[in-house]
Amino acid sequence: MKSKILLPILILFLVLACKNDNKKTEPASEEIIEVEETIQEPENVIEIVTRSMEFQSVDTIPSGWNTFKYRNLSNETHFFLLDKYPEGKTVENTLTDVAPVFEEGMDLINEGKSEEGFAAFGKLPEWFGKIVFSGGSGLIAPKHTATTTVKLDPGYYIMECYVKMPNGKFHTSMGMAKPLIVLDKDSGNQPPEPTINITLSGEEGISYDKAITKGKQIFSVFVKDQKPHENFIWHDINLVKLDANASEEALEAWMNWADPKGLITPVPSGVTFLGGVNDMPAGRTGYFYADLKPGKYAFISEVPNSKSKGLFKVFEILD
Template identity: 65%
Template sequence: MKTLQPFSVNYSNVLYFLFTSIMILQGCGPDKKTKAQEKVVPKDEGTIEIITTVMDFKSPDTIPSGWNTFKYHNKSTETHFFLLDKYPEGKTIQDTKTEVFPPFDKGMDLINEGKSEEGFTEFNNLPAWFFEVVFSGGSGLVSPKKSSITTLKLEPGYYIMECYVKMPNGKFHSSMGMAKPIVVTNKKSSNAPPSVTTSIKVSSTEGINYNSPITKGAQVFSVEFLDQIAHENFMGHDVNLVKLTDIANLEDLESWMNWADPKGLITPSPQGVTFLGGVNDSPAGSIGYFKVNLEPGHYAFIAEVPNALKKGMLKTFTVLE
């Protein structure tokens, strides 16, 4: 096993994989299909329907590689997203039971006791294959009773679809069943990237930037990840679209987007905001797309990082009538 020095781990990988591991440790078997899951099939090649009704993902178990459009319907009463984690060859979610359980169990106990330094140091005992997990995009946050449309390019392999927003008691949604294996096959989708109305670029140095005024109606945003790093909360950056009302407080929103804040990513989400999707954490150099129908009003792009405003990762804009 690879020997790691304290705080030499890739913390972005650690935290993401933690949330999927919790689900296994709690005994929620994502490999078991429900009748509802079996009935959810792509309407056509390259279009993947995903439905959340409570704490679940109902979707096909296998999808083609290449460009796929994911239509995510959040029919629940809580905010969710989905993130696709690509596992190294030969590894499945079952490997977490014996190889990942001990360090995560101890590490999380220490973090919950307020001993964050000791907790993250404990993750040095993770198996070497863990650091090969690739976080490959997904939908940004989606508010209750809303839907998102996201287009991603995926390589063949074994993935875990997860959500790690927190319940009111602080437990991650993944521990309640929101972690599901997905196999991406060698068969390629015939899809191509959609036509774009606005191009977004995101990086750790320049923040979130876009190339044109944003108007009402159907919009397709491309999100290009110029780089990817682990921020202070050990997460990579992403792009989430938020609609703001007059009672929305940007400071509250910014704090809520940081999971490391005790009240971060926890139900309920801040007042006066509606999450409309986006593109989740993706590798440097990759491009994802999301489609949304914009009504006149105030909006923001925001990343799931601490101090998003200071980093240029909280940008507000207005859509005119």
């Protein structure tokens, strides 16, 4: 659970993060659609590549501002989230202290016993509540790329994705959990100049300072406040392209991991995820890049009942 009480499913699945034993994912093509293909790339980009169920990237990076270019070459929708662990704790602690608790809770939820499942999460160790969720990309569709800029403090991090396989198995347990050391040395980088400023609030919803038009955009995302929602998840922001057959109701329901059918492959019909900024504490700002074509889009947070909270905003890009 991402709160002082419980944190969400995010880390459950740091448990088996070594090899990809997924039998359902086909080998990925090297072809890729660059969402930000016409945007001027920043310097000193950190490359992340997923071909099936893994993060291929460096093991250490400087602290401060860093821009990540995440190329999803796989056939699954993914994201990456950066979890800053408390001092002295590593993925090995998750194996012994956390994995059994999450396995018990998630098994109960998938059996339809949500109340018992959430109660089981109360057995999580005290140190687990000290994990700081420090940003990352929003959800990104297969064969697409997400470019995201965040500011990181020195420390030990886990890079993870916890989208579910069709059988309910989490990507993290399939190998999508990579330790990342953020060094004391500062990168010296500066954040990009945004074209549109977004404010993200659990109390006030999603707002932005000007009309969104087609073409190159760099969005800043300021987290005005932060809190756990009914599924214990903090609010984040994801950019979504909606085709004519896309159901807003299906998308909203899918974004709730606590539903056994939520956050699970395949994504709802007509929905293409184009990145965003993952969970961050209140007061922080992250950035993401996009190249918008005419059509229907939405910003949405990974929380239940996002529309009524103002955390699901649909907009049109005109030709």
